[in-house]
Amino acid sequence: MSIHFGVDYYPEHWERERWETDAKLMKEMGVQVVRMAEFSWFKMEPQEGEFHFEWLEDAVNLLNQYGIKTILGTPTAAPPKWMLDKNPEIQPIDREGRRRRFGGRHHDCQSNEVYRAHIKRFVTAMSEKFADNPGVIGWQIDNELGNSHADLCMCNACRLNFEKWLLRKYGKIERLNEAWGTAFWSQGYNKFSQIGTPLVTVVGENPSAMLDWKCFCSDLIVDFAKWQADIIREKCPNHFITHNYMCFDDKVNYYDLGELLDFVSNDVYPAGHWHPQPHQPLYETAAAHDVVRSYKKQPFWIMEQQSGIAGWEIMGRLPKPGQISAWAMQSVAHGADAVVFFRWRTCAMGTEQFWHGILGHSGKPGRVYDEIKHLTETFAKHMDAFEGSMPNPEVAIVYNVRQNYAFQIQPHHPKLTYVKEIYKYYRAFYEKKIPVDFVQDTDDLSKYKLVIAPLQFLMIPELEQHYFDYVENGGHLVLTMRTGVKDATNLCMTDRELPGRLGDLCGITIPEYDCLLEATGGVLYGKKEYLIKKWCDLIELKGARSLAEYSTGFYKQLPAVTENKYEKGIAWYIGTEPGNDLMEDLVEYFTRRSDVATLGTAADEVEMITRETSDSIWLFVINHTDDEQVYHLHGWYEMVEGEREEFLQPFEVQLFVKRKK
Ligand code: GAL
Ligand code: ZN
Numbered sequence: 108m109s110i111h112f113g114v115d116y117y118p119e120h121w122e123r124e125r126w127e128t129d130a131k132l133m134k135e136m137g138v139q140v141v142r143m144a145e146f147s148w149f150k151m152e153p154q155e156g157e158f159h160f161e162w163l164e165d166a167v168n169l170l171n172q173y174g175i176k177t178i179l180g181t182p183t184a185a186p187p188k189w190m191l192d193k194n195p196e197i198q199p200i201d202r203e204g205r206r207r208r209f210g211g212r213h214h215d216c217q218s219n220e221v222y223r224a225h226i227k228r229f230v231t232a233m234s235e236k237f238a239d240n241p242g243v244i245g246w247q248i249d250n251e252l253g254n255s256h257a258d259l260c261m262c263n264a265c266r267l268n269f270e271k272w273l274l275r276k277y278g279k280i281e282r283l284n285e286a287w288g289t290a291f292w293s294q295g296y297n298k299f300s301q302i303g304t305p306l307v308t309v310v311g312e313n314p315s316a317m318l319d320w321k322c323f324c325s326d327l328i329v330d331f332a333k334w335q336a337d338i339i340r341e342k343c344p345n346h347f348i349t350h351n352y353m354c355f356d357d358k359v360n361y362y363d364l365g366e367l368l369d370f371v372s373n374d375v376y377p378a379g380h381w382h383p384q385p386h387q388p389l390y391e392t393a394a395a396h397d398v399v400r401s402y403k404k405q406p407f408w409i410m411e412q413q414s415g416i417a418g419w420e421i422m423g424r425l426p427k428p429g430q431i432s433a434w435a436m437q438s439v440a441h442g443a444d445a446v447v448f449f450r451w452r453t454c455a456m457g458t459e460q461f462w463h464g465i466l467g468h469s470g471k472p473g474r475v476y477d478e479i480k481h482l483t484e485t486f487a488k489h490m491d492a493f494e495g496s497m498p499n500p501e502v503a504i505v506y507n508v509r510q511n512y513a514f515q516i517q518p519h520h521p522k523l524t525y526v527k528e529i530y531k532y533y534r535a536f537y538e539k540k541i542p543v544d545f546v547q548d549t550d551d552l553s554k555y556k557l558v559i560a561p562l563q564f565l566m567i568p569e570l571e572q573h574y575f576d577y578v579e580n581g582g583h584l585v586l587t588m589r590t591g592v593k594d595a596t597n598l599c600m601t602d603r604e605l606p607g608r609l610g611d612l613c614g615i616t617i618p619e620y621d622c623l624l625e626a627t628g629g630v631l632y633g634k635k636e637y638l639i640k641k642w643c644d645l646i647e648l649k650g651a652r653s654l655a656e657y658s659t660g661f662y663k664q665l666p667a668v669t670e671n672k673y674e675k676g677i678a679w680y681i682g683t684e685p686g687n688d689l690m691e692d693l694v695e696y697f698t699r700r701s702d703v704a705t706l707g708t709a710a711d712e713v714e715m716i717t718r719e720t721s722d723s724i725w726l727f728v729i730n731h732t733d734d735e736q737v738y739h740l741h742g743w744y745e746m747v748e749g750e751r752e753e754f755l756q757p758f759e760v761q762l763f764v765k766r767k768k
Contacts, residue, residue: 110176110244111490112483113140113447114465115411118166119147120454125470126166129451130173132472136465137483138175142410142447143167145180145250146212149187152229160236171242178349178410178447179243181230181335184250185212190225197222199260202307211458213256217331218264230335234342245347247410248335248367251374252350253358258324261304265327270299272323286596287315314516315597321512328359329367336367351410352402354395355526357515360508362547365403372410373399374449377434379413380423389712389731390537391530392434394545396441397498398506401545406442406495409435411449414475415463422461427733429758431475432482436760439486440716440727444494448479489747489762493725496718500542501703504532505560507548513564513597519589520622520641525562528587528684532559535687535694540706540715552577557701563590563609565597571608578612578676583701586613587681588620588642605644606680613680614651614671617644620682621660629658630667630689637689643667644682651680654696655689668693677701709738713755726763730755 114133118126133141144151144163152158167177191197191209199207199216207214215222237243277283280296289295294313296302305312305320336348347369352361354373365371375395378386399407412435417423426434435446450464465475506529514525536543544555548570552558558577563570563586571591578584591607594600600607605617621643628639632655643657646666653666669680677700685693698705706715706726713736714729726744730736736755744763745751755761 109444109491109494110139111445111487111494112137112479113142113175113445114138114451115447115449116141116143116166116170116451117146117454118143119150119162120456121452123165126169128470130170130175132466132476133170133175133451134173136472136476136480137487140176140178140244140445140447141170141451142178142180142247145182145247146185148182148185148229151182151233152187154189155193156228158232158236160233164236164240167237167240167242175242176244177242178245178247179233179237180247181226181233181249181339183215183226183230183248183335184254186215186222186225194219194221194225196262196264197225199256200262201259202261202305204261204306207256207259213254215256216260216262216264217327218260218262218268220264223334226335227338230338231342234339238343238346243343243346245349245369246339246343247372248332248339248348248350250351251353252328252332252364253356254353258321258358261306266302266304268327269304269320269323270302272326273302273319274299276319286598287313287319288598289313312516314513317516318509318512318597321515322360322509324358325360325363325508329363332364333367349408349410352399355398357508357511361399361402362508368403370405370407371399371402372408372447373438373443374411375409375434375438376411376413376417378417378423378426380418380421382423385424386426388530388534389437389714390534392437393441393537393714393716394530394533394543396438396443397533397543398545400442400497401506401547404497406444406497409438409443409446412438412446414448414450414465414479415453416461417463418461419458427758428474428478429733430731432478433729433731433758433760435479435482436486436727437714437729437731439490440714440718440729442497442718444490486760486762492723493718493720496720496725498542498544498717499719500544501556501701502536502541502698503544503546503552503555503558504529505548505558505563506545510562510564513593514562516597520624523641523684528561531684531687531690532561532585532694535690536698537714538691538711539694539698540708541698541703542706542716548573552582553580555582556703557583557585557697559585560590561587563587565593565595566591566600566607566609567595568608574609574678575612578678579674581675583677583679583697584612585679585681585697588644588683590680610649612671612673612678613669614649614673614678615666615669615680616647616649617682618647619645619662621645621662627686628660628683630655630683631658632668632689632692635692637692638686639667639683639689640686641684642682646680646682654679654693705741707738707740710736712736713738715740722767724765724767726765728755728761728763730757730759733757
């Protein structure tokens, strides 16, 4: 059987005598793999050049005796104090120009050459040490790259790297001046060496410069990871390399990072204290899994799956009985081949004393332990059958990290964020039990019946053409407000009215628009009036037909949503942010027109999703509530275990299969 369940383990936090008890308990619970060591540089190298891997080797070997394999983390997210004392310049500089200090984590600059040299030294020693250890199967590089500090460092090493990056991109300073629009506010540069990192200004920022800075920071992180990946690839050719992502996090372009990895991993905390309570909306967690699956177009691992109360100084809610398992199987349903729980035992020391694990502080197995044991016993045996398989959705949502950056720089509306806008569209499909893929805007769209491309703000001729080609050949495309506003360097386009050439595809132009701020507006769709928010494009029809009209504002009766038949396909345009009701009804209409199938019907909190192998379709039905639920499936699926009754116990997960003919 392949590996499907594991835990994050920190033997260095506990006395040696306990380790064997841990190994036994893990084995009984169904643990097949642990991740270790990603925060233990000091323990492995207490003085420069003095390596102590023996404790880790001891732990790896002990676990291996129990049949538990190890993924090793490189500890570069927390360099030790002796290193920073010797080379204080490793510590990053923030936007106020202050040096950030030791005492937390991520206190490193990723450009710093001295730090890179330390990493090279250390990762070489560590990977040589464990290359042939039969207990080790793979590596996690660093930890959550981009967490906390990615675009933080404003130091001179980062400045020099940024200068080189800009020189490569623009070649001549005149081209940069043009691309950044430096004629505005006298921001022109005479030479590349004058360009600084974006320290705080008195007021305002240059949006084009900020976009380049964000892209540069992403490239820097990829380069930082490659620095380690190259060493591990050479020393440990039989081990895989992965990294633990953070869902939609954007500090590093996860598509680029994925090119270095054998597979991507993700960290999932649906009830982290920062989410709305009692937990993150289900559709957001589901969307996060789907976007993670898109980063390499491959199944993934969960490297940290919540297993108790999550929080540092402030704590989130206690997951209810069965809820952790339902979240874990949600991960699997969306494409995870393995789920590693964070963490084995709640730590007694440090910042994360209250970020709870499967075992509490006392180390005594209890309710959560029993729950996860039951989960592994129930599902591990089936998971080989669909390992490596992917869902096969008919609907795609376009996701692009640069669009996200552009909206972070200029959100337009105080509450508009690119990812939240994506969630709004995703949600309508999710609750209708319609699976969705995330795609990059360069991907082949032709396999999808319906493509939603929200906020296509930055536009280039190739992307316009891509959308034309898709629709011409029969595709159904939804474009939205703020499409075609800017060019690739974040300057406003001036050659046509909005939405640029895509106006021909949509059969519209948009001579004016309105930002609603705190006001809400209305539209009439069919006979009903609906709430809209944030934005109104004042649309003029140029061949399209209006589907819905504004019912508020001086532009009352102007189209808010339009439909244009174009060659073999349809282009819809939504000039506002629909409230939930309008979104649901529009998506209902779009899916009907595109002939998109739903998997079934049930309450919003009952999730349905499939993974397909060459001969079978595996369907997961997950009850995310603590109530009993009924549901109805569209199409015949055989239940893998038990009687098919279309009925779910609280937090129950049911697995079905349909054999393809
Ligand atoms: C993750 C991180 C872990 C641990 C956990 C709980 O973001 O990767 O190292 O910090 O959160 O805070
Ligand atoms: Zn720096």
